[in-house]
Structure formats: structure tokens, C-alpha cells
Amino acid sequence: MAADKNPDPTTKVSVEKDAKGRYFFALTYRGVTYPVNGPFANPLQAAAAGQAVLNRLEAQEKARKA
Numbered sequence: 001m002a003a004d005k006n007p008d009p010t011t012k013v014s015v016e017k018d019a020k021g022r023y024f025f026a027l028t029y030r031g032v033t034y035p036v037n038g039p040f041a042n043p044l045q046a047a048a049a050g051q052a053v054l055n056r057l058e059a060q061e062k063a064r065k066a
Contacts, residue, residue: 013050015043025050029057 010031016024023046024038037053040046 015046
């Protein structure tokens with residue numbers, strides 16, 4: 001799932017399902033891919049957690065520029 005309001009196309013949250021049916025998210029921020037995080041019970045929880053991490057990274061970037 002890509003962030004809707006994000007102008008940078010190299011930033012995204014991807015949700016993946018493993019062989020055991022658990023969900024994980026992988027985060028790519030400004031071209032850097034961060035390790036897979038999880039497990040989560042469903043894809044919505046994984047996507048929400050990934051988006052929360054992305055929001056924190058973007059907030060840190062704004063704080064550095066200020």
C-alpha cells in the first residue's frame with residue numbers, strides 16, 4: 001500500500017502474508033527498505049502499523065528541517 005498523500009514514489013508500505021497465514025509489513029522510505037515487521041493477525045493491522053511508522057519517519061524529517 002502506498003501512502004496516498006506522499007509525493008515521493010520511493011516511499012511505500014507493503015503488506016505480505018507468510019506461509020503460516022501471518023501478515024507482515026515492509027517499509028520503503030526514500031528508497032531505503034527497512035526490515036520486515038510483524039507478525040499481525042490481519043492485513044489491516046499490518047498496514048496500519050506500517051503507516052504509523054511511516055508517519056513517524058516523516059515527522060522526524062519535518063522536525064529536522066525546522
